[in-house]
Amino acid sequence: MEKQTVSRDGTPIAYQRTGRGPVVILVSGAMSTGATTAPLAAELSGRFGVVVYDRRGRGASGDTPPYAVEREVEDLAALIEAEGGEASLYGVSSGGALALRAAASGLPVRRVAVYEVPYAMDDAAASERARYRRELDRALSEDRRGDAVELFLRHTGLGEEVIRGARQSPLWAGLENLAPSLAHDDAVLGDGRPPLSLLGRVSVPVLALAGDAGPEWLREAARTVARTVPDGSYRALERQTHMVEPGVLAPVLAEFLAG
Template sequence: MDKKTVSRDGTSLAYRRTGQGQGPVAVLVSGAMSTGATMAPLAAALSDRCDAVVYDRRGRGGSGDTAPYAVEREVEDLAALIDAVGGEASLYGVSSGGALALRAAASGLPVRRVAAYEPPYAVYEGGERERAEYTDNLTEALAQGRRGDAVELFLRLTGLAPEMIASARQSPMWPGMESIAPTLAHDNAVMGDGLVPHDLLATITVPVLSVSGSASPAWLREAARAIAQAAPRGTYHVLEGQTHAVEPEVLAPVLADFFAA
């Protein structure tokens, strides 16, 4: 990240703008356990048609993390970024970053359009109870300083097999995951009770594109469809053969068409 801006509460935010300076501006919002660098391949894939802005969400990478945390502070972070790159932009978020992008659009920020890829809202029986149990266990693990256990809780929530989690704990990437484990609480707060926020989505006045992959679990596809149905100007799009780890080269043309419309 080669640029900095400051959020309303004084938190420093690191970001980078990629593109030709002529297309629509889109701020890309990463999900849990990731930094702005995670979005760099998508920014590169968009760069011939859009000015893509990637940033480190608070508590990650080159950005600060002023206490106390609140979801509203992350919305203010997006407001500061939008102001820094021209005063108006579209938003794209992946997973819980998609939930944050939708919240920001509903808050009245100068957002032209908003796209989200598979925010993990629970639309299956027992989903709300599972989210509440995860919240309790995550809160306890972080309060006790058990960052590794917090990461494991998150990986279990995503459905990762126990043997893969055990392997991850021995990998070189594990210390980096533990370093940003406290931000799991941020993403959990962004997700609210874990259910599709129909009332919030109904207040979004700009076009909403909700995207899922045909190879993703059925509940993620249903959540994405529900988002499009709840937003007054919502559209649902399925990317054939894609999973939750969507390929940037497949997603980019769909986003570029949407942002340029």
């Protein structure tokens, strides 16, 4: 990350801006840093000034306890102020939940696009989310970072063989470094259900996206976002899963963000 701004509580937030034009801030999801969204930034930088950043507690950004979701909203406020005073937001997965919270809080946001925010769409999913939260809190409180990563991977649906293979990967140490931030993503999602009252306060246009090759409940979550915000639309991207391809996503985002 080449640049830095300071959030309201004094936490340094590392970021990079590429391209020229209206500012778009890319908000990453769990177990990721700004580098995760860099390929999408490259696709969009021909038309927009694209900001990628390390959310607090990740990469080159700082982390000032105690954590609160409001601090992450303040991080976005600092980025917006540093890069011209107004921006659109794109958030993927739990980063989408953060983008929606930021827009509902009244930040100077023009438009918001989100991809597959993993809201719990039934009682069973909400119960599973609550169980995951309890086990995650226990693992992190005991500094069992590897176990926390395993919990997350299992929660996302990966099989035990895949998880064992990931443990042997040279990337595993980096995942363990990010493990404490899993609690941040869990907090951003609240009780896991779509926050209907909060979504009703998002006054700017919202595009809720999902892939048509993934689970139906993620598409239903996206449709719920689109139905609940005052000015929402929904679109499914062909042959895409939760790991959406930047080259497929970018043209759709560009059309929406250009207004």
